[in-house]
Amino acid sequence: MTSEDLFAVTALNSWKLVVGRFDQSLAQLTDEQLQKQIAPGKNRLFYLVGHLTAVHDRMIPMLGIGERLHPELDETYIISPDKALPDPISAADLKKVWIEVNTRLTTAFETFRAADWLQRHEAVSEEDFAKDPSRNRLAVVLSRTNHLSFHSGQAVLAK
Amino acid sequence: MTSEDLFAVTALNSWKLVVGRFDQSLAQLTDEQLQKQIAPGKNRLFYLVGHLTAVHDRMIPMLGIGERLHPELDETYIISPDKALPDPISAADLKKVWIEVNTRLTTAFETFRAADWLQRHEAVSEEDFAKDPSRNRLAVVLSRTNHLSFHSGQAVLAK
Numbered sequence A, B: 001m002t003s004e005d006l007f008a009v010t011a012l013n014s015w016k017l018v019v020g021r022f023d024q025s026l027a028q029l030t031d032e033q034l035q036k037q038i039a040p041g042k043n044r045l046f047y048l049v050g051h052l053t054a055v056h057d058r059m060i061p062m063l064g065i066g067e068r069l070h071p072e073l074d075e076t077y078i079i080s081p082d083k084a085l086p087d088p089i090s091a092a093d094l095k096k097v098w099i100e101v102n103t104r105l106t107t108a109f110e111t112f113r114a115a116d117w118l119q120r121h122e123a124v125s126e127e128d129f130a131k132d133p134s135r136n137r138l139a140v141v142l143s144r145t146n147h148l149s150f151h152s153g154q155a156v157l158a159k
Helices: A003-028 A045-062 A071-079 A091-111 A126-131 A137-158 B003-028 B045-062 B071-079 B091-111 B126-131 B137-158
Strands: none
Touching: A003 A091, A003 A137, A003 B003, A003 B137, A045 A071, A045 A091, A045 A137, A137 B003, A137 B137, B003 B091, B003 B137, B045 B071, B045 B091, B045 B137
16 A cells, blocks of 8 residues: 555544444434433434535535435534424435435545545635645545534533 | 645644634634533533543644643543533633644644654554554544534534
């Protein structure tokens, strides 16, 4: 394995580890537990999972992998705060969609060669990317992995 | 910049971003706020900062950078749960030590060349590393960055 490939594998392992832990926690949550708030007056677990699913779904076009699978989640879980709108999806379906979106991403990441990770993502202009080539796909995946860790820390408090 | 260097820079940016955000939040916290719990019955912010500082201090020998700066924090903030022992450090000193430890780490990381990131860390045996070269320094830094994000998500709830 080349050094470049090893960098890519190490970063991908980090994504898979954090997503995998969240998969496991989510699978164990009952519908009732998903309605609990992470702390008094804070977001429900359900909202948090909807939010993470929508944010990850947005990564699909952002990383040039394909079309979004579930843009219908944005209005409730990105644009609006918790409880502003009724949940447009059941708990069972949300769990399925979380897996579907992340499987789509991880499957694509596993086909990436080292050079693919260092390509521009769609949210940065060619001009800005020329100035700062660290604004690449890898940066997006590391950022989203940290975002998931951030909310995972909150999710465990609801237990 | 070579591809390898770009991988290293992108990962280091992720570490610096997450640590930098935590630095800013911590600087704004009063002594009184640091005594607040992140949620009812959960860890105090003070404990959480002590825990993160001790965990990061442990990275110094683990990554072959040098000797630990503050091993005296382990008993209270790694081995024991919150409030089992009195805080052995003032809020002002804890804030200073957090900065000191992370400056030590980041300064060393900035001298790492791409190949340095892919070297074995001290917590994995040579035998295990030969089998799985992704157990390198980069993996430790990505893991600790996610650990910090995890607790950052909890820390914001105390506000």
